[in-house]
Amino acid sequence: MALDTLPVKQISSSAASFPGASLRTTSEGNRGAYITLALVVGVGVIVLLAEMLLSASLAGSYTPRMMRPHTGSSGASGMMSGVPSSNIHLSILPQKPNSSIQGPAYSQTSLTVPANSLVTITIVNDDPGDTALPAGSPFAHVTGVTGGVAYVDGQAYNALDVAKVAHTFTIPQLGVNVPIPGDTPVGQKTITVTFSFKTGSAGMFTWQCMDPCGSGSSGWGGPMATMGYMQGMLMVR
Numbered sequence: 001m002a003l004d005t006l007p008v009k010q011i012s013s014s015a016a017s018f019p020g021a022s023l024r025t026t027s028e029g030n031r032g033a034y035i036t037l038a039l040v041v042g043v044g045v046i047v048l049l050a051e052m053l054l055s056a057s058l059a060g061s062y063t064p065r066m067m068r069p070h071t072g073s074s075g076a077s078g079m080m081s082g083v084p085s086s087n088i089h090l091s092i093l094p095q096k097p098n099s100s101i102q103g104p105a106y107s108q109t110s111l112t113v114p115a116n117s118l119v120t121i122t123i124v125n126d127d128p129g130d131t132a133l134p135a136g137s138p139f140a141h142v143t144g145v146t147g148g149v150a151y152v153d154g155q156a157y158n159a160l161d162v163a164k165v166a167h168t169f170t171i172p173q174l175g176v177n178v179p180i181p182g183d184t185p186v187g188q189k190t191i192t193v194t195f196s197f198k199t200g201s202a203g204m205f206t207w208q209c210m211d212p213c214g215s216g217s218s219g220w221g222g223p224m225a226t227m228g229y230m231q232g233m234l235m236v237r
Ligand SMILES: [Cu+2]
Pocket: 166, 167, 168, 209, 210, 211, 212, 213, 214, 224, 230
């Protein structure tokens, strides 16, 4: 399969991106384009032949190793493509509906994800506004996630100013912490944060917001102290 498709892709992408082929408009240019096309096709055929020869010569000794990624086995070379992945979408609401507890809440707090998998979480912050973390707080830093960064409306970041945090998504036992910005871009009512992390073996973990967005003088009352509001459970199984 790879033999049939790969060289064709190489030919078409080379032809499309070759500057001479697309810019010339005169008849002289057309001749040049034909020569270019012939060269590109020629190179493509050579690549095709080379690949056929190469894979034929490797077939005897390397077939088992080359086949492994396609079978989805857990061999080291198949780790990246073989890891199952899942997505979770959450919102942070300014007020949980039908609740006497005043203050923000995550839209869903009982989360279940597969063990040994890649989990991508998207959080729409519908409760913007900054609640400063203490100076030097570790919860202003993005930790424990893929690539060491989270994305706010598509832009990567690895930390926020402690004064510019609205909430966090934190799984203490897994070392995952993502501060969520409180300032929305001009003209936007919400802000969207995405990040990914890998789960290990099965277990139950608590997760919570570590930004004092709740009630009381400390900000740690009400929703911050109540399961199902700014804290929840993550079941890895
Ligand atoms: Cu909070």
